[in-house]
Each structure stands twice: as structure tokens, then as C-alpha cells.
Amino acid sequence: MTDETDLIVVGGGPAGVEAALAASERGLSVRLVDEAPQAGGQVYRAPPRAFGAKSQQKADRLGVALRDRLCASTVQTHFDHIVWSVSPGYRIDALGPNGAVSWRARAVIAATGAQERVVPFPGWTLPGVTGLAGATIMLKSQGMLPGGLTLVAGQGPLLLAVAMGILKAGGKLAAVVDLASQAEWLADWPAIASRPDLAWRGLSWQMALRRAGVPMLYRHAIREAEAKGDQLLVTLGPVDAGGAPIAGPEREFLVDAVTVGNGLTAATDITRLLRAGHRFEALRGGWVPERDEDFRTTLSGLYVAGDGAGIAGAAAAAIDGRLAALAVAHDLGRLSDETYQRLTMPLRRKARKAKRFGTAMAKLMALRPAQVAAIAAGTIVCRCEDVTRGEICAAVREGARGVNQVKAWTRCGMGPCQGRICGDIIGQLVTGTGNARVEAGYFTGRTPFRPLPLDELAPPIAYGDLQLPPPAPL
Amino acid sequence: MSADFDIAIIGAGAMGATTALHLARGGMRVALIDRGEICREASGVNAGTLTLHMTRAALIPYAMKGRELWLTAEQWLGRDVGARSAPGFSLAFTEAEEEMLVKRAAARSAMGAPIRLISPAEACAIDPGINPAIRAAAFCALDGHVTAYLTGRAYRQALTAAGVTMVEKIPVSAIEQQGSGYLIHGTCGTRLSAKRIVLAGGVWLESMLAMLGLRAAVKCLINQLVITERMRPVMRSVVGIANGLLSLKQFENGSVLIGGGWQGRGDPIRGGVEPIPDNLIGNIRLARHAIPALGETRVVRIWLGLESETADAMPMIGPLPGMEGAYVIGCVHSGYTSAPYMGQLLAELILGGEPEMPLFDPARLIENTASSVRTVA
Numbered sequence: 001m002t003d004e005t006d007l008i009v010v011g012g013g014p015a016g017v018e019a020a021l022a023a024s025e026r027g028l029s030v031r032l033v034d035e036a037p038q039a040g041g042q043v044y045r046a047p048p049r050a051f052g053a054k055s056q057q058k059a060d061r062l063g064v065a066l067r068d069r070l071c072a073s074t075v076q077t078h079f080d081h082i083v084w085s086v087s088p089g090y091r092i093d094a095l096g097p098n099g100a101v102s103w104r105a106r107a108v109i110a111a112t113g114a115q116e117r118v119v120p121f122p123g124w125t126l127p128g129v130t131g132l133a134g135a136t137i138m139l140k141s142q143g144m145l146p147g148g149l150t151l152v153a154g155q156g157p158l159l160l161a162v163a164m165g166i167l168k169a170g171g172k173l174a175a176v177v178d179l180a181s182q183a184e185w186l187a188d189w190p191a192i193a194s195r196p197d198l199a200w201r202g203l204s205w206q207m208a209l210r211r212a213g214v215p216m217l218y219r220h221a222i223r224e225a226e227a228k229g230d231q232l233l234v235t236l237g238p239v240d241a242g243g244a245p246i247a248g249p250e251r252e253f254l255v256d257a258v259t260v261g262n263g264l265t266a267a268t269d270i271t272r273l274l275r276a277g278h279r280f281e282a283l284r285g286g287w288v289p290e291r292d293e294d295f296r297t298t299l300s301g302l303y304v305a306g307d308g309a310g311i312a313g314a315a316a317a318a319i320d321g322r323l324a325a326l327a328v329a330h331d332l333g334r335l336s337d338e339t340y341q342r343l344t345m346p347l348r349r350k351a352r353k354a355k356r357f358g359t360a361m362a363k364l365m366a367l368r369p370a371q372v373a374a375i376a377a378g379t380i381v382c383r384c385e386d387v388t389r390g391e392i393c394a395a396v397r398e399g400a401r402g403v404n405q406v407k408a409w410t411r412c413g414m415g416p417c418q419g420r421i422c423g424d425i426i427g428q429l430v431t432g433t434g435n436a437r438v439e440a441g442y443f444t445g446r447t448p449f450r451p452l453p454l455d456e457l458a459p460p461i462a463y464g465d466l467q468l469p470p471p472a473p474l
Numbered sequence: 475m476s477a478d479f480d481i482a483i484i485g486a487g488a489m490g491a492t493t494a495l496h497l498a499r500g501g502m503r504v505a506l507i508d509r510g511e512i513c514r515e516a517s518g519v520n521a522g523t524l525t526l527h528m529t530r531a532a533l534i535p536y537a538m539k540g541r542e543l544w545l546t547a548e549q550w551l552g553r554d555v556g557a558r559s560a561p562g563f564s565l566a567f568t569e570a571e572e573e574m575l576v577k578r579a580a581a582r583s584a585m586g587a588p589i590r591l592i593s594p595a596e597a598c599a600i601d602p603g604i605n606p607a608i609r610a611a612a613f614c615a616l617d618g619h620v621t622a623y624l625t626g627r628a629y630r631q632a633l634t635a636a637g638v639t640m641v642e643k644i645p646v647s648a649i650e651q652q653g654s655g656y657l658i659h660g661t662c663g664t665r666l667s668a669k670r671i672v673l674a675g676g677v678w679l680e681s682m683l684a685m686l687g688l689r690a691a692v693k694c695l696i697n698q699l700v701i702t703e704r705m706r707p708v709m710r711s712v713v714g715i716a717n718g719l720l721s722l723k724q725f726e727n728g729s730v731l732i733g734g735g736w737q738g739r740g741d742p743i744r745g746g747v748e749p750i751p752d753n754l755i756g757n758i759r760l761a762r763h764a765i766p767a768l769g770e771t772r773v774v775r776i777w778l779g780l781e782s783e784t785a786d787a788m789p790m791i792g793p794l795p796g797m798e799g800a801y802v803i804g805c806v807h808s809g810y811t812s813a814p815y816m817g818q819l820l821a822e823l824i825l826g827g828e829p830e831m832p833l834f835d836p837a838r839l840i841e842n843t844a845s846s847v848r849t850v851a
Contacts, residue, residue, distance in 0.1 A: 400627075
């Protein structure tokens with residue numbers, strides 16, 4: 001099945017949905033594809049329909065409103081569809097409940113959002129340890145706690161969000177451990193206060209955590225986690241501003257679960273696959289697609305929006321999605337220069353404001369190189385293939401100069417996650433031994449974007465129906 | 475002026491790297507130059523199949539030597555590249571395929587490949603993973619596979635130990651004849667001089683030859699490869715099909731590699747950029763038909779590798795016509811298998827010896843447009 005629309009938007013978070021809506025409002029034919037069962041992305045992730053309960057939370061209300069607007073629009077939606085390939089031209093291949101499908105479109109907006117980064121420590125691969133974003137998915141989509149007594153650690157706004165989510169869901173917290181100091185949060189206060197609603201929410205969360213008697217440790221990080229029966233013994237210690245461990249009292253917590261995260265990186269699978277230009281921006285989540293202010297990538301017909309274009313948060317993503325859609329409408333000749341300017345001007349102003357808050361958050365989430373430099377040689381960095389820091393550094397010593405050569409020599413990044421989790425850390429480790437981060441490069445984009453059940457991709461057919469190319473020479 | 479090096483090899487794939495290694499061990503001062511990192515193109519991303527079932531009949535004796543060298547890499551290269559001996563099959567599912575299988579097996583065994591036809595029951599007894607619906611099978615005990623992505627690591631260590639100067643991530647932009655030697659210009663103003671040169675650029679050979687005013691058509695094949703997640707042991711042989719459009723093997727780590735030369739899109743300038751989804755699905759369907767248990771696993775990664783081919787699909791190995799001290803090596807069908815042997819042969823020639831087996835005279839393919847060669851006084 002192949003039929004063409006003006007635009008396909010990949011990703012149904014705030015950027016993708018707003019992009020699809022804005023494009024359809026301009027009369028474009030639009031498809032929106034997402035692997036989740038409903039629109040909303042990570043931030044407005046919907047609970048399963050069967051749960052039914054009405055939530056009073058603001059994020060949930062916004063998510064419902066977003067989904068209602070999408071339903072009322074002309075956008076053709078394809079949820080429960082895993083996009084596994086995007087080919088120039090453009091052709092999108094997806095795997096849905098009814099098997100493999102493909103669509104064509106004149107333009108594509110990649111609104112693929114962000115993925116989680118965890119700076120490895122001994123024990124981060126143990127059962128019971130989850131990512132902050134992973135814990136968010138459990139809490140939001142299934143109302144499920146990461147475990148009994150939980151320790152929340154890492155950096156950035158997700159720390160408080162997850163800690164609060166656990167408390168509200170009736171869970172118990174052992175401690176909240178922040179890599180940043182309180183002074184760092186305060187330094188960004190003017191930018192944070194540019195969104196009084198979110199600033200207020202953050203403050204009220206902090207107060208709620210204190211009222212609940214949850215220890216809050218700043219400038220601390222997990223040294224290691226060790227399995228003790230069904231529990232985890234977590235050792236914490238102080239760190240410096242760069243994230244490196246420093247001398248000082250260590251503390252131990254015996255907990256049932258740990259959720260830990262060190263910010264987000266941009267999900268650039270599509271732009272990397274298609275060999276669009278990328279640039280390294282530490283404060284936007286590492287390697288991000290090169291784009292102009294209207295979200296055009298270096299490839300004609302390919303646009304990006306939202307955190308996938310560089311981490312900036314949900315509010316900025318929604319506006320960026322609209323801007324990208326207007327750029328598509330303009331480039332397809334469906335919007336005059338004049339109308340385009342008129343429509344984009346107010347959006348740009350809003351975008352700048354939203355970006356201020358997003359940038360403050362991105363700063364708190366940025367990777368701290370000294371923390372990476374301090375990873376012990378025996379610690380697993382690539383958890384799919386069990387590749388340690390020592391093995392990665394040995395490859396670099398033997399002459400591997402880029403992350404792709406390190407991947408070939410050690411198998412790091414070759415597993416089911418395809419380096420999405422460890423890629424940024426590996427880039428930093430390769431850099432740490434002398435190469436510039438830019439020279440170390442990024443993992444070449446490969447299909448499929450997600451592991452594909454072979455049975456669904458290629459259901460058995462009669463041998464005679466196989467179309468074989470001409471034979472190889474004898 | 476004395477040259478920086480006795481010889482410069484342009485192209486650090488398995489062909490160029492093997493040539494460089496033997497020349498350095500033979501006492502030459504060697505530079506090995508590559509536009510990227512060592513063995514990151516065809517030599518690092520190919521399916522690593524050691525199979526005589528897919529080798530062109532005329533190249534069988536070379537492939538058998540090459541296979542032996544991969545299996546003994548630890549001895550001459552200093553490091554195992556995951557080379558394992560395994561039985562190999564070529565299967566036929568239809569009457570037409572059976573006919574082709576019989577013909578091809580005969581042509582290859584005439585060239586010395588120990589290939590014999592066996593019954594479907596016998597094939598399934600050797601490898602119970604094979605679909606019992608086969609009509610016929612050709613068997614070869616001398617097959618196997620290499621973990622191709624480890625190639626560069628092994629070679630780099632050996633080359634460094636042999637004293638080869640590695641020049642990576644420097645694309646060559648021009649080659650000038652200078653006196654009796656050559657001046658090689660790289661990007662960023664790098665230059666190095668060598669008394670002799672070897673072009674070992676795979677699919678980039680056509681543009682390299684053009685730098686010397688030589689014209690030869692080099693076709694670029696864009697081969698798609700598919701790797702699965704690790705899975706339970708489902709096969710113990712290297713499996714192909716009569717028409718050569720399938721190569722299948724399971725590595726020790728449990729992942730299964732599906733290849734067979736199904737084409738994607740790309741070119742030497744951009745590389746292999748674009749899988750063709752319908753070709754992928756076709757390739758995977760064929761693989762699944764051969765080894766039904768593959769339906770249990772997931773596809774984890776798909777990539778593309780570039781393979782070079784001359785007008786007559788036979789190699790181009792030997793001295794360049796009309797040029798003093800200039801050589802070419804490449805365009806070998808199933809070239810990875812025989813690369814360590816081909817490189818050894820060319821090195822024997824350059825070091826003044828008589829190669830153990832005949833080379834493949836490039837002159838038959840090359841047209842000299844020498845007027846465009848710049849000569850520096």
C-alpha cells in the first residue's frame with residue numbers, strides 16, 4: 001500500500017501534533033504516525049483507554065485537549081505504527097497491527113523527540129534500576145511504580161517530576177539525589193520564572209517532597225549500586241561542579257529500586273539515516289540536525305521539530321512544530337511569502353520566550369564531561385552488548401578515531417538500542433582521549449529505527465511468489 | 475629529491491592493507507593512506523562469508539588460499555578476526571534452481587572446489603535448521619565465516635608493528651608523477667612522496683585511476699545486509715542458494731547475518747545511503763524460507779556495503795600499463811575471502827619475486843589518456 005500525501009509527520013508528541021494540525025489548517029494532506037497507541041508523546045502520554053479515570057493534572061488536561069483537536073482535524077493518524085525506515089523521495093515504511101505498510105509524501109517532519117541518557121556507574125544495569133524517562137513512562141502510561149522504596153538520582157527537571165510522580169502514586173522515596181547544586185537552580189531562576197506556572201509547580205513539588213521528609217542531596221551522585229538479595233545497596237557521594245566524584249562522606253541506602261537519568265539527547269534517527277548535516281551542541285542534547293530558523297534540514301523536503309531538533313522542552317516544541325508546518329506549506333507553494341511572514345512572526349516571538357525556559361532546563365540536563373571521565377574502566381557503558389569503558393578506551397588506544405570504528409572494534413552500540421542510550425557517552429569517551437567531539441562523530445544512522453519482528457516484516461509466503469533479482473555471475 | 479616512502483598504498487581495505495603489510499615486512503618504507511579509517515568500507519561491512527558456492531569459478535583456487543589465510547590469521551596477522559570453518563550449502567527450492575545448482579556445482583568443482591551434491595535428507599541431517607522443503611543441496615566442507623568488522627583492528631595492529639605509516643581520514647585529491655616517483659596530494663594541503671604507488675581504492679578505483687590519466691569503468695554494487703538480534707542456535711552452516719542471492723550464517727554470539735547482494739541505493743560519493751525496503755523484505759523472506767526458525771527473531775540493523783566490479787567482473791591486479799612503479803589491486807568478486815591472498819601475490823610481485831599464482835593484468839581494462847597526466851620537472 002503506497003499512497004501519497006503532502007506531508008508525513010513522524011512522532012505524535014507536542015511538536016508533531018501541532019505540526020500536523022498547522023499543516024492541515026493550511027489545506028495540506030497530512031499523515032501523523034506514532035508508535036504509541038495515542039497522541040501526546042512523552043510529556044502528554046495518555047493512560048490506556050481501559051483505565052478510564054479522569055485526571056485532574058494539568059499535563060493530562062493538556063494532553064486530552066491535544067488529542068481532541070487532532071480528532072477534530074483532517075489529519076490521518078496511524079498510531080501503534082513503528083516507523084522503521086524513511087527513504088528519500090519520501091517513502092515511510094512502518095510496521096503496524098496489520099503488518100508492514102508504506103506511504104509516500106512530498107515532505108517529512110521528523111518530530112521524534114528525545115531519548116534518555118544515563119551516565120554509567122557500577123550496577124546501573126542491575127534489575128531494579130530504571131531511567132528517569134523510563135520511570136515516567138511507567139507512571140504515566142500504566143500508573144505503575146518503579147518499585148517499593150525508590151531512590152531517584154541524576155539531574156534536571158525530570159528528577160523532581162519523577163519523585164513527585166512516585167509520591168502521588170503512593171510510592172515511597174529513599175532520597176532525591178541531584179548532580180546540580182541548589183545554587184545552580186537559583187542561577188537559572190530568572191529563566192525558570194519566565195514560565196511562572198512551571199516555576200510554581202517546581203517549587204510546590206520541592207516543598208511537597210520536604211514535607212514528606214524525603215532527603216534531598218545536592219551535588220551528589222551514585223557511586224555504585226550492588227544487588228543485596230532482592231534489594232539494591234546504593235552508595236552515594238559528593239561530586240564537583242563538573243560531575244567528578246570528590247572526597248567527602250559517602251552514604252548508603254538500601255532500596256527496592258533506583259531511577260536515574262542524566263538528561264536527554266535528541267532522537268536523530270531519521271536525519272542521521274538520510275545523511276542530513278548535524279552539529280554538536282552540548283546544551284541541546286549533543287548531536288542535533290543542522291537546520292535553519294524555519295526547521296528545514298540540509299535536505300530538501302525534510303524538516304525537524306521539537307526535542308528531536310535539539311532539546312528545548314514541550315512548550316517550545318509545540319511552537320516549533322507549527323513553524324515547521326508553515327515552512328512546509330510555504331515550500332510546497334501553498335502559502336505566499338507574505339502570508340508566511342505574517343503567520344510566523346508572532347510564533348517566533350512566542351518561540352523565543354518558550355526557549356528561554358527550555359534552555360534553562362537543558363542546561364541543568366547537559367552532560368557533565370568530568371562525570372563521564374570518572375567512569376571506572378570496568379563499568380559497562382553499552383548495556384546491550386556489555387562493553388566496558390576499558391574496552392572502549394583500548395580501541396581508541398589502538399587507533400580507532402571515531403565512534404563508528406570503536407563500534408566495529410568493540411560492538412558497542414550494535415545491540416537492540418542501536419546506541420541510542422550509550423551513543424552520547426561513547427562519543428564523550430572517545431573524545432576524552434584527545435579527539436575533538438566533532439571528530440569523534442556520531443553513530444551512522446541505520447534502519448530499522450526499532451528492532452522489527454522478522455515474522456511481521458516478512459510473513460511466510462509461497463516460494464513461487466518471491467520476486468528474485470537476476471542470478472549472481474558464475 | 476629523495477622520496478618520503480618506498481611505496482604508498484592508497485586505500486586501506488583488506489587488499490591494500492595486506493599488500494602494505496607484506497611490503498613492510500619485506501623491508502620497504504610504506505605509507506597506507508585512506509579517505510576514512512582502516513577497513514571501514516567493504517572490508518569492514520561485508521557479510522564475511524567464506525564460501526566457495528558463491529565464488530566465481532575462475533577464482534576458486536585464490537579463494538581457497540584466502541580462506542586458509544583468514545582461518546590462520548592469528549599466525550600471520552597476529553590476531554583472530556573471528557574466522558571459523560563451517561560446512562556450507564547451496565540450496566535449490568525449484569526445478570529451475572536445481573538445474574542451476576547442478577551446473578554451477580560442476581563448474582566450481584572443476585576448478586578445485588570440493589563441492590558435491592547431496593540429498594535433502596542428508597543436508598537436513600548435517601544442519602537441521604534447513605527447510606526440509608529443499609529439492610536439492612550442494613555441500614562444501616571448506617566454507618566458513620569471518621567477523622568482518624574486526625578486520626581493521628587486526629590489520630591496524632599488525633601494520634603498526636610492521637612499521638607502516640598510517641594516514642587515515644585524508645582523502646587523496648591528486649597524484650602527480652614526479653621524477654621517477656609520485657607526489658600524492660591529500661586534503662588540508664597534506665603531501666607525501668613515494669617511489670612507487672599501489673591503488674587499492676575499491677569502488678573509488680575509477681576516480682583514482684583517472685588521477686593518473688587512466689580510464690577504466692568500475693561499477694559500484696550497493697549490497698544490503700541485515701543482522702538479527704541474538705537468538706538460540708538455529709543453524710550451524712553457511713547457507714546460500716543456487717542463484718547466489720542469499721548468504722546466511724549464525725555467529726557465536728547468536729546473531730544471524732542475512733546477505734546475498736540484494737541492492738540498495740547509493741554511489742561512491744555518498745556511500746551506501748538508502749536501503750530499498752522491498753529488496754530488504756525480499757531478502758529476508760528468502761532467508762526465512764531457507765531457515766524457518768528466523769521467524770522467531772527480530773531484525774536489529776540493516777546496512778549497505780559497496781562492492782566494486784570491472785567490465786568483465788574479473789579482478790584488476792598488477793602493474794598499471796604505461797606507468798613506472800604504479801600498481802592496482804581490486805575489483806575481486808567475493809573479494810573479502812581472497813583479499814589476504816591477493817595482497818600477498820601483489821606484494822610478491824612488487825618485491826621482485828614471482829607470484830605463486832597468476833595476477834589479473836589490468837591492461838585489458840584500462841585505456842591510457844596520458845596527456846592529462848601532469849609531470850613535474
